[in-house]
Amino acid sequence: MTGQSVITYKERLIKETIVEALEEIREQNPRGRILLVADNYGSHHAKLTQQWADELGIEFLFIPPYSPTLNAIEPLWKDLKREISPKIFDGKDHFREFVTETFLRLSHKLSFAVDWIETFLPNNIQRLQ
Incomplete structure (x- = not known):
């Protein structure tokens, strides 16, 4: 089962804003296990981040370093960048709206996650397609 998606915008990606994002994820998904797939960005591994994740019941699954095919x-x-590049935006709000809508539309393509699914969920690939 998948949970409720959370889209959030942070001015800076530091451990404190990662913790805020974890809290938002838990708020939108109040029950059950949360497995968060993450890259090896330093703020994801920070002690504060990991402590809050443990407290919130969020488990990280780190993809191996330098493996872009596993990073969906x-x-x-x-x-997303290809769709943004030819556009001219009326301001920050228009930009955020476009990015959010485009991200949501694109993220429904299973093809982005195929390598990851084949590597980490080989028994479930048929069910997901």
Whole structure:
């Protein structure tokens, strides 16, 4: 079962804002186990981040370093940037709205996650397609 998606914008990606994002994720998903797939960004490994994750019942699954094919967000960012590049925005709110809508639309493509699914969930790939 998948939970409720959370989209949040932070001015800076530091351990304190990662903790805020974890709290938002737990708030939108108040029950059950949360497994968060993450890259090896330093703030994800920070002691404060890990302590809050433990307290909130959120478990991190870190993908191996230098493995962009296992990081499903990388091809999604590539497509998102392609759609953003020709646009002119009326301001920050218009930009955020466009990014959010485009991200949600693109993130429904299972193809972004195929390598990750085949590596970490080989028994579930048929069920997800």
